[in-house]
Amino acid sequence: MTPAIEVHHLTRRFGDFTAVDDVSFEVGAGEIFGYLGANGAGKSTTIRMLCGLLKPTGGSARVAGFDVDKEPERVKAGIGYMSQKFSLYLDLSVRANLEFFASAYGAHGRELETRIGEMVERMQLGAVQDEVTGALPGGMQQRIALASAVLHRPRIVFLDEPTAGVDPVQRRSFWELIRDLASRGTTVFVTTHYMDEAENCARIGIMVDGKLVALDTPEGLKRTHAPGRVLEVRGPRLAPALDSLRGMAGVLDVSRFGSGATVRVDPERLPAESLAEWLRARGVDPLEMEDSAPTLDDVFLALTARAQRGED
Amino acid sequence: MASTRVNRRVGRILAMAGKEVLHIRRDIRTLYLALALPVVMLVLFGFGISFDVDHLELAVVDQDRTDLSRELVRQVTAPQEFVVVQDGTSPDEAVGALRRGTAMSVLLIKKGFAEDVKRGGAQVQLLVDGADGNSATQALAKAQALVEMAGRKLGGSIQVAAPPLEARVRTLFNPDARSAMFLVPGLAAYLLAIVAVLITALTVAREWERGSMEQLFATPVGRLEIVVGKLLPYLGIGLLQVLLVLTVGAWVFDVPVRGSLVALSLGSVLFLVGMLGQGLLISVVTRNQVVATQVATMTSVLPSMLLSGFIFPIENLPPPLKLISTLIPARYYVATLRGVLLRGNGLDVLWPQLVALALFAALMLVVATRRFQRRLD
Numbered sequence: 291m292t293p294a295i296e297v298h299h300l301t302r303r304f305g306d307f308t309a310v311d312d313v314s315f316e317v318g319a320g321e322i323f324g325y326l327g328a329n330g331a332g333k334s335t336t337i338r339m340l341c342g343l344l345k346p347t348g349g350s351a352r353v354a355g356f357d358v359d360k361e362p363e364r365v366k367a368g369i370g371y372m373s374q375k376f377s378l379y380l381d382l383s384v385r386a387n388l389e390f391f392a393s394a395y396g397a398h399g400r401e402l403e404t405r406i407g408e409m410v411e412r413m414q415l416g417a418v419q420d421e422v423t424g425a426l427p428g429g430m431q432q433r434i435a436l437a438s439a440v441l442h443r444p445r446i447v448f449l450d451e452p453t454a455g456v457d458p459v460q461r462r463s464f465w466e467l468i469r470d471l472a473s474r475g476t477t478v479f480v481t482t483h484y485m486d487e488a489e490n491c492a493r494i495g496i497m498v499d500g501k502l503v504a505l506d507t508p509e510g511l512k513r514t515h516a517p518g519r520v521l522e523v524r525g526p527r528l529a530p531a532l533d534s535l536r537g538m539a540g541v542l543d544v545s546r547f548g549s550g551a552t553v554r555v556d557p558e559r560l561p562a563e564s565l566a567e568w569l570r571a572r573g574v575d576p577l578e579m580e581d582s583a584p585t586l587d588d589v590f591l592a593l594t595a596r597a598q599r600g601e602d
Numbered sequence: 603m604a605s606t607r608v609n610r611r612v613g614r615i616l617a618m619a620g621k622e623v624l625h626i627r628r629d630i631r632t633l634y635l636a637l638a639l640p641v642v643m644l645v646l647f648g649f650g651i652s653f654d655v656d657h658l659e660l661a662v663v664d665q666d667r668t669d670l671s672r673e674l675v676r677q678v679t680a681p682q683e684f685v686v687v688q689d690g691t692s693p694d695e696a697v698g699a700l701r702r703g704t705a706m707s708v709l710l711i712k713k714g715f716a717e718d719v720k721r722g723g724a725q726v727q728l729l730v731d732g733a734d735g736n737s738a739t740q741a742l743a744k745a746q747a748l749v750e751m752a753g754r755k756l757g758g759s760i761q762v763a764a765p766p767l768e769a770r771v772r773t774l775f776n777p778d779a780r781s782a783m784f785l786v787p788g789l790a791a792y793l794l795a796i797v798a799v800l801i802t803a804l805t806v807a808r809e810w811e812r813g814s815m816e817q818l819f820a821t822p823v824g825r826l827e828i829v830v831g832k833l834l835p836y837l838g839i840g841l842l843q844v845l846l847v848l849t850v851g852a853w854v855f856d857v858p859v860r861g862s863l864v865a866l867s868l869g870s871v872l873f874l875v876g877m878l879g880q881g882l883l884i885s886v887v888t889r890n891q892v893v894a895t896q897v898a899t900m901t902s903v904l905p906s907m908l909l910s911g912f913i914f915p916i917e918n919l920p921p922p923l924k925l926i927s928t929l930i931p932a933r934y935y936v937a938t939l940r941g942v943l944l945r946g947n948g949l950d951v952l953w954p955q956l957v958a959l960a961l962f963a964a965l966m967l968v969v970a971t972r973r974f975q976r977r978l979d
Contacts, residue, residue, distance in 0.1 A: 343820060
């Protein structure tokens with residue numbers, strides 16, 4: 291089976307600025323592919339090129355079997371796109387929005403009714419379908435936007451930061467909808483900067499300054515880019531101790547949260563017991579220490595730090 | 603196959619148009635404004651801005667004080683075009699009134715007037731406040747006509763002595779010289795230009811601002827379909843406005859429709875399409891509602907008022923402006939409307955105007971659609 295998305299050396303420059311720099315990857319059919327990066331890392335620019343909205347400066351991409359540069363219209367007919375800037379018509383009712391997007395993709399008559407009915411049920415929009423879209427809460431609007439992006443049953447759907455500014459509960463239910471889409475065979479290409487969300491993705495690409503610096507499953511990324519053992523520590527006089535901990539042999543990363551910190555160590559060079567001993571000796575006593583798992587945050591921070599140091 | 607493609611295309615255009623109608627219904631005040639504005643402005647302009655001169659304040663200095671001189675004053679003031687505000691004052695006082703602005707003109711009848719009439723060589727003197735050139739010219743022409751008419755009735759001839767002034771009075775197809783006759787066609791063009799250009803510029807710019815344009819570009823709706831779908835409802839509103847303006851013109855101001863309805867409809871549609879196209883081009887280029895409004899005002903509203911022949915006759919424009927006016931579609935629409943309404947012209951006479959309107963409309967649509975790239979770069 292051919293991949294849903296194939297990207298080869300895709301590049302986009304705006305004047306002197308290279309927004310997307312020689313990016314290559316493939317996304318399989320039915321996969322949830324996460325595209326991570328800080329603001330301005332080139333996520334939206336990549337999506338816009340893949341949706342046929344922006345002409346690549348170099349390289350090529352095939353989406354749903356068509357070249358995005360040469361046959362953008364065919365690409366558009368086969369994909370759904372939910373842009374970052376909120377793009378429903380807020381002055382129209384929910385139903386009017388759905389009807390408009392369905393007919394923009396060529397549905398009409400009974401087919402249009404069936405599809406809207408089905409989508410209203412799946413996205414649980416029945417109660418609000420006659421309301422003015424702009425009057426609804428953000429999480430609801432996000433669901434409507436997703437519904438209008440997939441009404442025409444595209445093979446691939448591109449979601450550009452779909453959960454930005456939505457509360458955690460709504461985000462979770464939104465991700466259930468995304469997983470539901472994927473389980474029905476739709477390929478989902480989603481950008482986000484919430485690392486916890488990215489765990490839902492089958493594979494993740496990480497963009498830093500226009501370059502795709504890593505691409506793997508969440509577990510693979512953690513193994514490669516955040517190796518070692520992660521220990522969560524708490525205790526008195528932690529702050530000064532942490533400062534001198536940084537740069538110590540065997541310490542890979544130190545990051546603080548609230549009243550404690552996570553320390554990632556290379557267990558070969560610095561066993562947990564030695565770290566505990568060292569901390570107690572610095573007055574962190576009583577010390578609480580427990581094992582924790584590396585997160586995508588650790589991966590992201592490690593990759594960003596490496597890029598800033600200019601390594602590659 | 604070809605027919606299903608056309609069907610799909612029509613379907614998408616209708617989807618766009620239907621959505622636009624919903625927007626208009628959501629914001630119904632804009633629609634009311636679009637329909638009420640022309641009527642209100644027509645009535646205000648029609649009654650308020652009158653280029654006719656009547657009820658002119660006249661100071662009479664009758665030094666003759668005979669039946670004949672009094673009869674002359676009665677004759678001159680009978681048609682209500684002059685109203686006597688001072689009578690029997692001295693020449694100095696009358697000129698003072700002219701200076702203060704309480705009188706617009708002075709009729710001076712010297713002693714011995716009645717005898718001169720009988721001898722057949724009477725003269726009266728007319729002084730007109732020349733500060734307002736247009737009114738002065740008209741007042742002079744009217745006074746001259748009235749005095750001469752009165753002279754004939756009184757059985758002699760009276761000459762009006764006044765500083766020589768060049769008068770241009772156009773009364774050929776508008777025998778009563780009523781301003782409404784001229785205003786209605788000009789006003790119709792002006793109002794349509796405002797509404798069509800402004801509303802389109804705003805609605806399209808709004809899609810850019812909101813980001814929904816990007817969403818539209820990601821759908822298979824083609825740019826021509828976006829353009830046509832978006833413009834159709836406003837074309838409908840525009841034509842409704844034309845009807846409204848003509849109806850009010852006919853009812854309130856007795857402006858007739860003497861000529862070809864085909865030429866009238868064709869001209870209106872072509873003019874509207876051109877104006878909508880211009881609005882579209884503005885919004886495609888500016889992508890911003892505030893800037894779009896300003897550009898629309900500069901490029902359509904002002905020229906449609908000043909360079910279309912609505913207020914200033916095109917023949918009287920200085921050559922550079924006259925040249926610019928050939929690029930203003932309102933000029934051709936005003937000419938078409940005046941031709942149809944007042945002169946009773948048909949396609950045979952008006953075709954050059956319609957061709958000009960069609961060229962402008964085509965140019966605007968082609969340029970706007972070209973500039974309207976369905977890509978974001």
